[in-house]
Amino acid sequence: MKNKVVVELITIGDELLIGQVVNTNASWLGNELQKNGFFLKHVETIGDDESEILDAFENASKRAHIVLITGGLGPTDDDLTKAALCRYFNTKTTLNQEALEVIRTLFEKRGMELTPRNYEQAMLPELCNYIPNAVGTAPGMWFEGNDVIYVSMPGVPFEMQNMVTNEILPRLKQRFETIHYAKRTVLVTGIGESFLADKIQSWEKSLPNFLSLAYLPQYGIVRLRLSGWHADMDFLNETIEKEINTLMPHIMPYFFGTEEDKLEEIVLKLLKERKQTLATAESCTGGNIAHLITGIAGSSTVFNGSVVAYANSAKENLLGVDAKLIEKHGAVSQEVVESMARNACRVLKTDFAVATSGIAGPDGGTLEKPVGTVWIAVATPKETFSQRYNFGNTRENTIKRASITALNMLRKWLLEN
C-alpha cells in the first residue's frame, strides 16, 4: 500500500523574517518534492534562535514523516542550527574526517588555507549521518528518531539544491513508497496570460477533476502546468498525455518547449542540428541575450560572440553601421537594427545574428518612441527581417522580454526554413 508521505520544511534565518531575503528555497523544494511524490504540507520560517528551532523540531515531528531543515549552518556565530540539533538529539559533535577532506579539497582548489572555523564546519553531531556538500563547506546532516527523518541542509540555494538532487532525494526515494504525482509543463511565448486563458477555456473546463492547470507567467513566457495525483500511475500518465495532445492544436503558434526547456537552449539545439552559428548585436538588451546563451553548457559550438553596442560609436566602429543611417533614422529604428544584425554576421563570421535597439528607460523616451520601444532584427543566410515592439515601462522587463522575443523570432524562422 502506497502512502502520501508528509514533509515539513523548517527554514531558519533572521534574514528571512526581516525581508532581506526572499524564501526561494521553500518554493524550489516544494516543486522538487512534489515531482518526486512527496507532499510538502507545512513550511515554517523562524529566526536564528535556539528555543524557536527546538520548538519547531518538536511541532514538526508530530505532523510529518520527514522534516527538512535549511539554513543556520554557516561558519559564523549567528548560525545555531547545529547546536540545536545536538541538543534536540542529545548528542555532541566530533570531527568528521570525510567532511574535513571535502572542505580541504575545496579550499586547496581555490588556493586558500583552512582556518579553525572551517574545521568547526567539519565537526558533526555523533548521532547523524554525514551528507556530502559537493559545492560548499557546510555538510548536510541526517538524523532519525521517533519514526521521523530529519535532514539539515545549508541555506545557500545552489548548495541546498545540489545536495537535495544528488544526495537527499535518492535516499528518501529508497526509504518511502509514495503515491503518484505527475505533471507536464508546456511552454509558450508571444501571447499574454489572459489571452491564452480565453483561447483554452473550453479545454480547461473539460479537464477531469484529479487534474489541475496552472499558469506561470514570467517575462514573456507562460508555463502551463497540468498536474495531478492518482493511485494508478499508468492511468494518470495516460490521462495527462491525452489532455496535452488535445491542448496542443490550440497553442501551436506559441508553443516552443516542454518542462524546463529554455528558449535559448531550443535555439542552440536547432542551430547545432543545422551546424550553423549565431552572433548577437545588442544595444538595449546590453548583453543579456549573450548572457542567456552562454549560460548553456556547450553553447560555444554554436555561439561565436556578441557585440554589445551601447554607444552609437560602437555600432559604427565595431559593427560598421553607417553613421548616416543612425543620424537619419535614429539608433532605435528598423534600418539601424537590421544593419546591426547583418553586420554582426559579418564581423563575427556567423550564419545568423539577432540584434536589438530600444529604449529601456527610465529616460530617453519620446512621444514617437516611448520608453519600452524596441526594434528587433534577425539576420539569416536568406534574408533579414525585423519587428517593432513595446515592452512597457520598467527597465528589467524591457530587457528580459526583448531578449526572449529576439530568440523566439529566430526560433520561428529556423522552424519554417
Place this chain on the structure above:
Amino acid sequence: MKNKVVVELITIGDELLIGQVVNTNASWLGNELQKNGFFLKHVETIGDDESEILDAFENASKRAHIVLITGGLGPTDDDLTKAALCRYFNTKTTLNQEALEVIRTLFEKRGMELTPRNYEQAMLPELCNYIPNAVGTAPGMWFEGNDVIYVSMPGVPFEMQNMVTNEILPRLKQRFETIHYAKRTVLVTGIGESFLADKIQSWEKSLPNFLSLAYLPQYGIVRLRLSGWHADMDFLNETIEKEINTLMPHIMPYFFGTEEDKLEEIVLKLLKERKQTLATAESCTGGNIAHLITGIAGSSTVFNGSVVAYANSAKENLLGVDAKLIEKHGAVSQEVVESMARNACRVLKTDFAVATSGIAGPDGGTLEKPVGTVWIAVATPKETFSQRYNFGNTRENTIKRASITALNMLRKWLLEN
C-alpha cells in the same frame, strides 16, 4: 513602557507549497513590520485545508500578540480562510453593505456586472471589523480574541500591500507602543565569509547584547548586517553608528558599499565622477558583466559596450588579439586576457576595460587549468593588470563570481588612482 510586539504570519495557499508561487508576501511584510517596530517572529505556510488553518490559528495565538493571515479569500471554491475564521471565532457571515459598495464600484469602473460570487465576497463574519480593500474584491477582516489580534488579508501581493500600508499598520500603531528597531548593512567583496568572520571576531564579540550581526553571502559578495531593538531610538541609532565606525578599519580593503548598493552601480558612479568610460571584453562571463552594468539606468553615459568574444576567431577579428598569442598560451591565459582588455579600450574607444577568459564548465577543464579557472584583466589609462582565480565547479557560480570579481578589481584601482 514599550514592548517588543510579536507578530506571526500565516500564509495560506496550495500554490505556495508546490513551488508554483514564491512567497514574496512574507518578505515584503517582514520588511514593513520591522521598519515599523513590530517583530515578525514566525511565518507559517499551509495549504487550503480547514483543519490545518485552524491548527495554525491556535498555535499562533500562543506565540504572538498579532496574527496576520494572507490568502485563501478568493471567490473560488478552493479558498477556505473565511470559513475557518467563522469556525474559529464561532460566528457566521452576513452581508456587509460597505464591502458590497466597494466591490460594485470596482466592477462598474471595469464595465462589468456583479456575479453571485462577488456578493459572496461581501459576506463577512459578524464578529469581525471590516477592513476596506481599495484595489480588489476581497475585503480584510479584523478579529480580536484572548488578547490576540487576527487580521485576514488577500493573498494578491499588491492588494495585501495596499491594505497593510493604508489600513492595517496605522491601526496597529495606534494600538501598540513598539520598541525601536534599526539596522545598518555594509557590503564587502573579495573575502570569504569565514575569513571575514575571523578578521572581525573581536569586534563582533564586543558588541552590546541588544545588537546582532548577520553574514549574508551571495556570489562573491558578503552583506554584513548589524541590527538591534531598543526602547531608546536615539541611543540605538548612535550605538549602531559607533559600532559601524569601529568595524570599518577592519574591513576597509573589502568594503564597497552600504544597504542595497550594487557593485556595478558603485563602479559606474566612480567612472562618472571622473568622466571616464568603460568597455568589457568577455569570454567566460559571456556578456554577464555588460548585462549587470546595463541593468543600471543611466549606464550609457559611461558604458560604451562590450565584445563578447566567445570564439577565438572573435577574439582575433573583433578585438585584434594576436592569433599566435592564443596558440602559444591558450585562450585562458594572462597574455590573452590582458590583450583582450587593452584591445577592448581601443576598439570601443574607452578609458577602461575589464576582460575575462576562463573555463565555466562543465567541459573544457584540464589538470593545469581545471573547470572554474578564470583569468581577469583590467586595462586602465596607466597600466594593464590581471589575476588568475578559481571559482569552483558550477557554471553559474563561476560566471557570477568572475563578474563580481572583475568589477571589484576595477573599483579598487579607481579608488587608489
